[in-house]
Amino acid sequence: MAMHMAMEVDQADDPRLQAYTSIREKDLTSGHGARFIIEGKVTLETALRRGRFKLESLFLAASRLEPLADLLAEVPADVPVYVAPQDVMDTVVGFPMHRGVLACGIKGEIPFPANFLDADAKTGGPSTLLMLSGLSNHDNVGACFRNAAAFGADAVLMDGQCCDPLYRKAIRVSSGASLWLPYAHGGTGADMVHAAQAAGYEVWAMTPRAKAQTLGTLRVPEKLAILLGAEGPGLPDDLIAAATPVRIPMSSGFDSVNVATAGAITLAHVFGARESP
Amino acid sequence: MAMHMAMEVDQADDPRLQAYTSIREKDLTSGHGARFIIEGKVTLETALRRGRFKLESLFLAASRLEPLADLLAEVPADVPVYVAPQDVMDTVVGFPMHRGVLACGIKGEIPFPANFLDADAKTGGPSTLLMLSGLSNHDNVGACFRNAAAFGADAVLMDGQCCDPLYRKAIRVSSGASLWLPYAHGGTGADMVHAAQAAGYEVWAMTPRAKAQTLGTLRVPEKLAILLGAEGPGLPDDLIAAATPVRIPMSSGFDSVNVATAGAITLAHVFGARESP
Missing domain, CATH: 3.30.1330.30 (Ribosomal protein L30/S12)
Incomplete structure (x- = not known):
């Protein structure tokens, strides 16, 4: 040896x-x-x-x-x-x-989401992206990478308000997923959403708002970007308005899960729907 | 005032x-x-x-x-x-x-799962329990309570190998859910599983094992107990054998999510299925 x-x-x-x-x-x-x-x-x-x-x-x-x-x-x-x-x-x-x-x-050069989508746009077959806006908590960002990896997302896109997924704790919580899963980081949330739409992705803005459609009632599109906002404030109004608002049905008395958990539920639903349409 | x-x-x-x-x-x-x-x-x-x-x-x-x-x-x-x-x-x-x-x-007296099921058995209508075996991590136990509350579980049952959900950090991570959601704590995992079955619950043992049935293909029973084991070792063989093994479909290259996240995905699926059967 x-x-x-x-x-x-x-x-x-x-x-x-x-x-x-x-x-x-x-x-x-x-x-x-x-x-x-x-x-x-x-x-x-x-x-x-x-x-x-x-x-x-x-x-x-x-x-x-x-x-x-x-x-x-x-x-x-x-x-x-x-x-x-x-x-x-x-x-x-x-x-x-x-x-x-x-x-x-x-670390090297990490592309902005818009540049990433220009360079790596998938030409065929189903594709899932996880998009994060304003997630400044290392545990949450790490957990988002772990969940994206577990449910076969193609990449994680983050706006400039997100923290670094290569921070020591984020890598650990991601179970190492942030070391291999492609990601992009930088720019505004609006730029990210528009770039995904321009690349042919339907964007689901995950929000607990009452008027949003529920997860189970939507057809899963061939190219889907799942957009999550920071716990507490949630996604800003303009990003929700620019996308398809989607709600995870929850108990009326306590409608709050961790942001990475909300992402996992959505990713698992999409993965399951693609496996057995 | x-x-x-x-x-x-x-x-x-x-x-x-x-x-x-x-x-x-x-x-x-x-x-x-x-x-x-x-x-x-x-x-x-x-x-x-x-x-x-x-x-x-x-x-x-x-x-x-x-x-x-x-x-x-x-x-x-x-x-x-x-x-x-x-x-x-x-x-x-x-x-x-x-x-x-x-x-x-x-804190007062906290019942063992078997005693809890004797005293609080629901007589009618759908019921969901979250059951934890060997979860010694306060963050995970707290997150399990938060998820159980968000998806309307009736109670959390824990065997004696689980840590205390009233530990300071567990309460915080639970968003306070461990202060109001009924729970039981103590005894062996096998006792807990048998007591749930004796009270009419079907027990889903969540496990990544290949031979387990997948989440989406199972009918959600009227009375369901979702059983989770510690991250890393997972559920012991005897508990899986005593129950219905259920698997969350995941990417083959990276089939691992946090235990509380696995619980959330299952709870969300059950909640959704009960809302729109």
Whole structure:
């Protein structure tokens, strides 16, 4: 079995570990071209076997080197693997990193939704997009990616008011889906909706408003974009007006589910309808 | 407008505030008859207007007294309202309590699922129960309550391996639903399943296993119990064997959603089927 060459690092201030310092405090992924951090064995596996981003380096606690030997054999030869004692790792990252597995990825250029739709428009067959407007909570964005992946959505499109799906916690909650599922990010919600419509997508604006049609009564179109707004305020009026308002039937006394859950219910319905029309 | 008599407390070690000390460290709800803590204005509203538990006291930051006057008028006269400066409150609870609103409730006796089913068996009309086995994550249990409430489930039944739905974070994630939605807690998963079946419920064991029937192909029975197991391990074999295994159709490459999300998809499907059979 090939074993990747590991480089031992003994000093927490070693400049090669700069990407890993105080990772809880800084959001590494602000702006294009920046780095992002993944953590844990399962996510590293996803990044190596399925991820669409280049890894810049790995950073492991020394005790993890042997148990991870099989996985490390899959690391490209030009990606350095830094190894340090657990206490050095804890000092670098700024808290006890029990999992002992980190990697740094290169984010690169992420297209705006309109550009993504120009470049990646599917020419035939059914297509489902999940579109997010104003979701600033990392858990919700991560959960949206996980659900989009589970129900076979082709991509996630986000306006510029959404937070970064490559934030550490968003990747974790997504079960690694944000590392491989195509996505676009930036611009206004209105631009995103109009671009989807111009590309032939019917847009369902998910909203609890009474006048919206209910999920079960609508025909699922060949090209469908499911649009979700932030929990609390929900989708702004202009986006609802620009699309087809759709409501998930709920109990009248308590009509509120988490935004990612609302997306999952809709995605599951669409997936089921396409499997057995 | 009636204003509830507020009692000023200036010392963090005042014995009347004992229930509120270091609330992050202790799980107040272990064991029957214990207390639980709720936080925030919205949850307090739910507890006062809809909750099924008696409140023992309220504890507010002084700055919140006036803005909450309307709500405080609803507090029963025998429930003391303690008021302290923000810094005293922070010292008592052990961290900055920005919301400035806490209350302490009395949990009382929570029945086991089998006893609950004996006492509360619905005699007519459709009924949906959500049953949880081995869910030890507070976020997941809270989210299950929120989803059960949103889709009109009659109760949540939990085996003894589940965590307490009155844990502070579980209440918050439930949007307060665990304060009013009837629930039972304790005993084994097998006892719970058998008790539901003895009470006339068909039990759907939600599982990704290939041989399970898919959600959309099953008739929704008049009395249905939806059974969920812990994320990761899922439901144990004996519980799946004792019930009707049901699968949510998913993408073959990534067949995993959060357990509360799987419950929401099933509950939404059942709610929709009952609304328009």
